[in-house]
Amino acid sequence: MERAVRELWAESRDLLGLGSSSLGDTAAAADVPRADLPPTPLAFLRDHVSPGRPLLVSAAGTRHWPAASLWPTASYLTDALRSTAVSLHLTPDGRADALAPHPHPGRPGSTSKCFASAHVRRVDFPTAVRLIRGSDPTAGLVAYAQQQDDCLRGEYAAVAGDVDAHVPWASEALGCLPEAVNLWIGNAHSVTSFHKDHYDNIYVVVSGEKHFLLLPPTEHHRLYVRDYPAAHYVAEEEDADGEHQLRLKLEMEEPGRIVPWSSVDPCPASPEEMTAQAASFPLYFDGPAPIRCTVRAGEMLYLPSMWFHHVSQSPGPNGLTIAVNYWYDMQFDIKYAYFNFLRSLEIDDCSSGKAGALEGDLEKKNDSE
């Protein structure tokens, strides 16, 4: 089975024109196809949506957006959103919706890791920006303004008119308008762990850069998706040295909830953690390199539905990474049926053994990832 699955990885990358270089050989990893101009709807559908192939469109596609010139300036957004309350996601280390050490690993039945969600607090936008700019993992507080609930047209409606309401060539190709348009404002400390979305995604960077690691859906097994118990950060107010501070603490959700999530951290913080990851998840670390794609200010990345992505970011001169993404309903077709079939198969060295031993003995239930 493992041999057949590895052949699937190689053939799908080959057919997508995305190479199949080894993980160590990142210099040779294939690039996402680039377009200087936005594609026609027909070419986009034929060459990218139908085959499931990403596309990076140059800044020519968003040069007409008022946001392109307005948002990177220091004061425009804080002025426009001076009295707007927004959802700020707080974590100690910038890793929301990611695995974290279980707060009670010693208790009977506990696992070594859990799935940790951010503490979400509604604050006025200027405060959010101050907290984002001041994010510091060494001080235990990283802030990320985001809310994946169509927030650009909700909380941020006052500035939604600064970007196109939809991506015309994508809307025409896909035959619908976006289901959600989200705004993301953070800095270098926020990282999004490997996951996939059931949407066709157009991701536009307005300030700074986003760094994507991508794996096609055929490489599902390399992500070691396992069940983790859900936890969330809660805030404890503190007065230290006469200054009001927030202290975040991880608590298991009650009643318990299980989240299937990728076990792989492609960028471990320490050499020890890297050694442990490589030993536990050989299909990822010994397999073909992930496809790397940096999206610069003004550029748009088409990320096909069901592609796994890990995202880190660099701020622009304003100290912020600002991005907008358009989620379009995906087509649940034969590709989706094939993916579910693939996912239902176990391949020897990822379905048991090391990963299972590391992550505990949870029942596998990957149907709601």
Place this chain on the structure above:
Amino acid sequence: MERAVRELWAESRDLLGLGSSSLGDTAAAADVPRADLPPTPLAFLRDHVSPGRPLLVSAAGTRHWPAASLWPTASYLTDALRSTAVSLHLTPDGRADALAPHPHPGRPGSTSKCFASAHVRRVDFPTAVRLIRGSDPTAGLVAYAQQQDDCLRGEYAAVAGDVDAHVPWASEALGCLPEAVNLWIGNAHSVTSFHKDHYDNIYVVVSGEKHFLLLPPTEHHRLYVRDYPAAHYVAEEEDADGEHQLRLKLEMEEPGRIVPWSSVDPCPASPEEMTAQAASFPLYFDGPAPIRCTVRAGEMLYLPSMWFHHVSQSPGPNGLTIAVNYWYDMQFDIKYAYFNFLRSLEIDDCSSGKAGALEGDLEKKNDSE
């Protein structure tokens, strides 16, 4: 494995909107989607090519073809092609490119069946039509004018202008012109056995009707594709009762050649053969009913690449079934990689046992079907 594969069948039919009724329950089998008017290129690409979903377009799409009124008349084609030599495929029973009893089943290493190709003879078109109309399996001779080498623009160039040179909405959607346009002239005695093509296919009936049995590529294992030694019919001239006759005899190809082909005959001639087929190929006979689609004169069937199809036909009032098909190069994408992965997997009761015992002990080599 078998359970996972059966779930793939059900989910892919469900997502394609093609139901999953049981084989016995043909009345409830889902229909191919129909369109009264040809689709726009974008809708065709989005709703049919990308998801891999067939489409039947009404006769409105070909009403402007001169062929629609000219070809069904008795004399038009024989006049236009009076002195044209065409390729006529001759078999004793109307089954070319199909399994037949091995001519030497008793020899060491022989299998019970072989893959039999027609005897191809170049004759003038009026003779071809006379032989097609006189086809009679009880007399051991069935003729079918066809040649899958772009023959409409080759042998039949004199009448190629009676149909559109390509299908405009398909060419625009697929971004290319047809690789081949073929003409098919036969009668009720010619049957095409289950197979798939590496092309996107637009199949247009001009006279009579074509009856398709369809299975999506996800149902590969139900076809029991096995390796068969190739054979072809050779003609022996005979003078019987003072009349010149052709007698066809099956000979194994030398040097030997192996053809992977479906073992399943969905319409066995006798109850005994039906019983043997049902016992040998349970995944086909106990599985969901094939999708049935009758294409009437003037109608066009879009058959996505890699779909398995079995075709029988009924003649029009002129005694002939006449059809044209347009083959467009398929896109080899992630769907194709998934298909090859699926094909590489063996599921217990079709990869060995009954089928293997029936068909002999040939090595499985399904890479050139």
